[in-house]
Amino acid sequence: MKMYIDGAWVEGKEKIEVRNPFDGAVIDTVPRATAQDVQRALDSAARGTRVMAGLTAYQRYQILHRAAELMAQRLEDLGRTITLEEGKIIAEGRAEAGRGLETITLSAEEAKRLNGETLPLDAASNGAGKFGFTLRVPCGIVAAITPFNFPLNLVCHKVGPALAAGNAVIVKPATDTPLSALKLTEILLEAGLPPEGIQCITGTGGTIGDGICGDARVRKISFTGSKEVGEHICRVAGLKKVTMELGSNAPVIVMADADLEKVATTTAITGFANAGQVCISTQRLLVNQQVYGDFIDLFKTKVEALTTGNPLEEGVRMGPMIRERDAVRVNEWVHEAVGKGARLVTGGTRQGTLHAPTVLAEVDPRMRISCEELFGPAVAISRFDDIDQAIALANDSNYGLSAAIFTQNLDWALKFAQQVQSGNIHINWGTVWRADMMPYGGLKDSGMGKEGPRYAIEEMTETKMVVIH
Numbered sequence: 001m002k003m004y005i006d007g008a009w010v011e012g013k014e015k016i017e018v019r020n021p022f023d024g025a026v027i028d029t030v031p032r033a034t035a036q037d038v039q040r041a042l043d044s045a046a047r048g049t050r051v052m053a054g055l056t057a058y059q060r061y062q063i064l065h066r067a068a069e070l071m072a073q074r075l076e077d078l079g080r081t082i083t084l085e086e087g088k089i090i091a092e093g094r095a096e097a098g099r100g101l102e103t104i105t106l107s108a109e110e111a112k113r114l115n116g117e118t119l120p121l122d123a124a125s126n127g128a129g130k131f132g133f134t135l136r137v138p139c140g141i142v143a144a145i146t147p148f149n150f151p152l153n154l155v156c157h158k159v160g161p162a163l164a165a166g167n168a169v170i171v172k173p174a175t176d177t178p179l180s181a182l183k184l185t186e187i188l189l190e191a192g193l194p195p196e197g198i199q200c201i202t203g204t205g206g207t208i209g210d211g212i213c214g215d216a217r218v219r220k221i222s223f224t225g226s227k228e229v230g231e232h233i234c235r236v237a238g239l240k241k242v243t244m245e246l247g248s249n250a251p252v253i254v255m256a257d258a259d260l261e262k263v264a265t266t267t268a269i270t271g272f273a274n275a276g277q278v279c280i281s282t283q284r285l286l287v288n289q290q291v292y293g294d295f296i297d298l299f300k301t302k303v304e305a306l307t308t309g310n311p312l313e314e315g316v317r318m319g320p321m322i323r324e325r326d327a328v329r330v331n332e333w334v335h336e337a338v339g340k341g342a343r344l345v346t347g348g349t350r351q352g353t354l355h356a357p358t359v360l361a362e363v364d365p366r367m368r369i370s371c372e373e374l375f376g377p378a379v380a381i382s383r384f385d386d387i388d389q390a391i392a393l394a395n396d397s398n399y400g401l402s403a404a405i406f407t408q409n410l411d412w413a414l415k416f417a418q419q420v421q422s423g424n425i426h427i428n429w430g431t432v433w434r435a436d437m438m439p440y441g442g443l444k445d446s447g448m449g450k451e452g453p454r455y456a457i458e459e460m461t462e463t464k465m466v467v468i469h
Contacts, residue, residue: 001182003031003202006044007195012037016202018179021087021320021353022310028085030178033203038211041170041199042141046217048168048196049140055194057111060164064108066191071101071184078152078183080312085177086151087320087353088274089311100152100184103436106453107160113454114165114461121467131468136461138166139219139241143212145205145233147225148322149277151177155184157436158222161456163188163197167220170212171200176322178202205229213237220460224279227373227445243449243459245441247373248401250431251284251394253416255387258288258406260295262428267379268302270404270430272357275321276330276377279446280402280424280431283374284365285381286390292383296361299381300346306357320353321376327355330376334358337369337380347378365393373399387412395421400443402431422446 002009012031020027031037052060071078075097083093116134121127144158155171162169173181178200185200201208213221214236223233224245234242252270254263271282287295311319321327331350337360338344347358358378363370370380384390394403404426405416413427423442426433434440439450449459 001028001030001179003033003037004182004185004189004198004200005037005041006199010037016175016178018085018176020084021322028179030182030202033201033208035208035211037201037203038208041201042212042215042217044196045141045168045170045199048194048198049138051194052163052166052168052197053138055166057114060111060166061108063188063192064104064111064160064164067188067193068101068105068108070187070191071097071104074183074187075101078180081179081183082152083311083319085179086148086274087311087322089316089319090314092274093311096150096153099436100156103153103156103453104160106437107156107164110161110453110457111164114457116463129469133466135464135466137464139460139462140167141218142167142169142220142222142460143172143218144169145172145209145212145221145223145225146174146181148174148177149274149279152180152184153436154224155181157451157453157456159184159188159198161453162220162222162460163193164453165457165460167460168196169198170218171198172205172209172212173200173202175202175204209233210236222449222451222456222460230447241459243441243451243456244447245279245449245451246401246445246447247375248279248281248399248442248446249283249371249373249397250280250399250402250404251286251397252282252403252430253384253390253394253405253407254285254287254291254295255390255405255407255409255412256288256290257408258291260291260298263295263406264299264302266430267299268306270432271379272303272306272318272377273432275318275355277321277375278432280434281375282379282404282431284370284394285379286384286393287381288390289383289385296345296359296381300359303357303359304346308354308356318357318377321355322353324353326376327353330355330374330378333369333374334360334378337363337367340364340367342367342369342380345381365396371397387415391416391419395419398445401446402426402442404429404431
């Protein structure tokens with residue numbers, strides 16, 4: 001596919017191969033953008049800000065609504081594209097395509113809700129005879145830098161709100177998975193988006209990222225990815241608004257009164273969906289010692305039922321990791337933990353990019369597989385004595401994106417909700433659950449700002465105060 005800059009689909013002098021993570025087959029190529037391409041995209045986006053700001057809220061709604069209609073007609077193609085370039089099973093690819101449609105639909109509706117407020121200025125000591133109100137205006141250029149693991153829906157979560165708010169947007173999709181973003185760009189243009197309202201530039205972040213993020217004309221950056229890259233972007237960005245969706249090592253607390261069948265079934269989903277390559281994937285299981293052995297036996301059975309293989313085959317439950325080096329890293333962390341005293345319950349093997357669903361027990365929370373972000377198909381189980389110890393273990397992390405508890409005790413559940421340092425709290429479900437309308441974001445090193453169209457639009461607009469004297 002070509003990239004889209006300066007109102008046209010363009011080739012590059014060099015190409016990047018997009019490979020199927022399962023078998024390594026080349027499924028397409030995209031241009032390798034240069035610094036000159038970045039400048040063309042920025043210049044075009046700067047012109048696009050004036051065009052986008054001139055659209056009415058209803059016009060922006062119409063464009064996004066039409067884009068959602070086109071997505072609905074192409075859901076199977078979008079889902080298959082996601083699976084081919086990212087490696088998640090076809091059921092998950094289709095589900096993501098459906099969620100992308102919902103995110104664009106929500107963004108369309110929010111385009112009609114950009115309202116300010118009136119202020120009672122006569123409540124101030126010097127406010128007699130004054131009338132005030134606020135206006136919300138677009139930031140200008142929004143840079144959307146997206147990861148490989150949700151190559152369509154996370155693009156929608158940035159592009160949809162940016163356009164709904166009247167911004168021009170520059171999309172930099174992940175190098176491994178650019179095709180879904182390019183297809184979304186095609187759909188938006190077909191839906192009537194002004195040609196310079198969007199740029200979709202492909203290439204490596206090391207080559208083009210700083211040029212985008214450091215340019216003063218970019219007023220807002222929305223990034224999803226690793227903590228290390230997020231910190232680098234913040235240093236390069238300067239005085240800009242930023243939203244950072246970063247890492248996690250999400251904990252799940254299993255109290256003695258939990259429904260163990262439900263916990264095991266749920267965690268087999270939330271720990272291994274997309275081969276564990278989900279920011280909020282369940283990585284740490286903290287299990288009360290009273291049910292520790294029983295739970296491990298039950299969980300082992302659920303995990304061993306997860307079939308791996310070609311993600312396009314309907315019966316497969318878990319596909320490959322995005323790159324073989326990532327599967328190698330996961331395997332190294334697993335065997336490092338075993339070498340330090342953890343017990344391998346099941347899994348622990350690797351074949352190319354396919355890493356077996358893995359469970360480790362007797363994990364010391366200080367082991368790397370517990371205290372750092374694994375981002376792979378392995379779950380580490382540790383034990384605890386009481387709710388206070390469980391909460392302390394859950395909080396013993398630099399991250400705070402998602403956390404969960406299973407219990408029938410309302411006092412424990414509320415204590416967990418109030419005291420656990422996480423942006424997303426789940427009671428009687430695992431850590432992987434998100435409605436695309438809700439405010440989504442983390443605490444601590446998991447980032448800053450919120451996604452979800454309504455909340456993202458707040459961060460992609462500026463507030464102007466108007467006073468009539």
